[in-house]
Amino acid sequence: MSFNCYSRRFIMSSTESPAIRFLYNTRLGRLMLKALVRPQFSKIAYAYLSSPLSWWLINYYIRKHDINMSEYPSEKYRSFNDFFTRKRAFSIPEHADNLFIAPCDGFLSVHEISDERTFFIKLARYNLDSLLKDSELSQKYQNGCCLIFRLAPHNYHRYIFIDDGEIVKTRAIDGVLHCVRPEICTNLPVYVQNVREYALIKSEHFGDIIQMEIGALLVGRICNHFSQGTVRKFTEKGYFEFGGSTILLLIEKDRLLLADEIKSAKNHEIPVRSGQILGKKA
Known part of the structure; x- marks a missing residue:
């Protein structure tokens, strides 16, 4: 994405999603973007993503972003945020002080x-x-x-x-x-x-x-x-x-x-x- 100072529009690459194109290059989209970045919206989104109602998003998110779940313990997540903040074990190398x-x-x-x-x-x-x-x-x-x-x-x-x-x-x-x-x-x-x-x-x-x-x-x-x-x-x-x-x-x-x-x-x-x-x- 780049910004054209003369047309006052964002120039999108072919990889940009339709949602990003809408938010940055339409009047309605920019009004929505202004609302989306407000702290009040963040609080509402946080409440939803931390609730059991968001559980359905987990499998969709895994498929969309091709996440390798074999690295994580098999467990049932209570909400999307519970899944998003999941823990992963990793090995600590020896003699790593320096x-x-x-x-x-x-x-x-x-x-x-x-x-x-x-x-x-x-x-x-x-x-x-x-x-x-x-x-x-x-x-x-x-x-x-x-x-x-x-x-x-x-x-x-x-x-x-x-x-x-x-x-x-x-x-x-x-x-x-x-x-x-x-x-x-x-x-x-x-x-x-x-x-x-x-x-x-x-x-x-x-x-x-x-x-x-x-x-x-x-x-x-x-x-x-x-x-x-x-x-x-x-x-x-x-x-x-x-x-x-x-x-x-x-x-x-x-x-x-x-x-x-x-x-x-x-x-x-x-x-x-x-x-x-x-x-x-x-």
């Missing part, structure tokens, strides 16, 4: 943070000050590394801590829930409009890390388990309820050596799995 891991399943892109405290994601420019709402904190990450993990509908929506450490501070920032699909981000600074939460973690091996969770359209809640105290690598940090979502990591300069195959993500997205080794301590 290794840098992915916090979640998703599609990873890697970006250098410029001296001007901006970085680019699919041609859209973001300012760390406005993202964090803390200009002093954003200074710590000048010339550092920003890793963005975009979770697709078929992905596992729970996420973990990437290192042992201590939570220094947490912050929740209100915003307008909106879509985080990368073709939309090409033209609109979507992230700065979104509900987001982040933790500043003094980690044992990678310096002061920021791990941020970003909500999207129809995400009722970002559910984090910890707001303070000591945290352990591979421990679950939290989970997203229904909706496409994104996790962002900020790493200080000279703290991380990315694996060669991950460096290629600077130019495009690559699929990764929760706990996958992405690099090591610098």
